[in-house]
Amino acid sequence: MKDFYANFYSKTFCFTVRYKIIVEYDGSNFSGWQRQKHSLNSIQQILEGAIKNFSNEEVTVYCGGRTDAGVHALGQVVHFDLKKEHKLYVVRNAINYHLRPLPICVLSAETADDEFHARFSAKKRHYLYRIINRYAPLTLDHNRAWQVCQKLDVNKMNKAAKYLIGKHDFSSFRAKDCQAKNPIKTIDNIEILQDNYNINIAISARSFLHNQVRIITGTLVECGRNRLLPEKILSILKQCKRSAAGITAPPYGLYLIRIDY
Template sequence: MTELPSFLSEPSPVFPSDPHKDAQTEQAFQRWAVKIEYDGTGLVGWQKQSVGTSVQGLLEAAATRMANGRRVSSITAGRTDAGVHALGQVAHLDFPADMNLAPHIVRDGLSYHLKPHPVAVLQAALVTEKWSARFSATWRSYLYRIINRPSPAALGATHMWHVRARLNLDRMRQGADRLVGTHDFTSFRAAACQARNPVRTLDSLTVERVGEEVHIRTRARSFLHHQVRNMVGTLILVGRERWAPERITAALEARSRTAGGPTAPAEGLYLTGVGYNPDPFADPPTSY
């Protein structure tokens, strides 16, 4: 019997493990942040539902197709309601680690598989596994569009709220100023809101006329369920001179949903942006 060479017969030496290599082996995914635009008309909102088409469901289905059937999950910066639109929604997707991806591949691949639905990926960026579209966000911004004229919109009717009566923007601005800052927004959140704390800090709330439209813009670290739509509905009462601006302060102090104004329709609301520090989308979008 032929004797094996010593280097084959001896047990293999044991080397200390490389912690960096172990971490790479354990991480079975690569996380991508994506900036998304969508028309919420006819959709049930961001979150997957048992019935209806959701943005989350469409995005995850598109990502799963890119991954050849391997399921890809997502987390969003903020869930939007049925009928609400987005110009700069952000989510993150966990693709399999072995996929050969680049920003333009993720952007174009997802957008291709999202057809024919009115959802498009504007930018994509590789982020660390600890980065979260939701928890890493430092602010969120919204726009509410109102067409303020006697005639309704023949074009874009599902993208703005029609208010016939001429609105007094000076009074609306006075009312908006009373909402800026840190307050208990119980009077301006949905009865079904699940947030444990109703206190929020509103960084800005502006009202401006743009042609025949009135635009209401707001920004905060986070918002309560229906908070923006309830603030808009209340400001409309002030603009129509049914409420004095001072009544908004009284509504805040009442800490009761019944003290606030009505909920504005979903179709006028747009999620316009989400902020991060550092911003994963800071580099200009890749054209090709």
């Protein structure tokens, strides 16, 4: 009888606290977000280890947007559950302490409802791709932007981008190993801004296919190089095959900026 009540109590009154944290990282030397069998160098594994070190609890962390190897984040959203409640500044500071000296940090921490899920509750994701359009080598922005030496026509890139906004079959703009069952996605906005040598491509949508932003960027750069007419974007979409689109831009120019809920 004693074991019955102990088991009943543990199942009925075992509460957990859900934490939502905003994480920033330089993805240059990591294998990407997702935990991997043959690598201990993923952002997910490192965060889980840091949380365990301060809380003495085994946790699984979930992110709002999986990033590939080399991709950066300024506003990655992560959630996890702990059995013990901690002050929010302790959660932030303790995780950061155990992350040192790696280029990963927790910017903020808050509690969330049990129904909140970093991935499935997301309403919109915002990415930024950075291009530096100059011939001189990169110093401060090495591994943080894509250097394109040939002068780009940003007006043509913007014209091409307009054809991608809206709901389309993006089969031509996803990696061959993309596991998404449905290639139809809706892009809400693409904005390309130039400031001297800096060209920033901002893309927003509820969700993306694997490598979609990087393939879009590579294709827009082909338009900027005058190798592809902006109007050809329509033909690329209709062909629904990866070989129709441009190159996949390097990962190190891509940043996950923000996720809306």
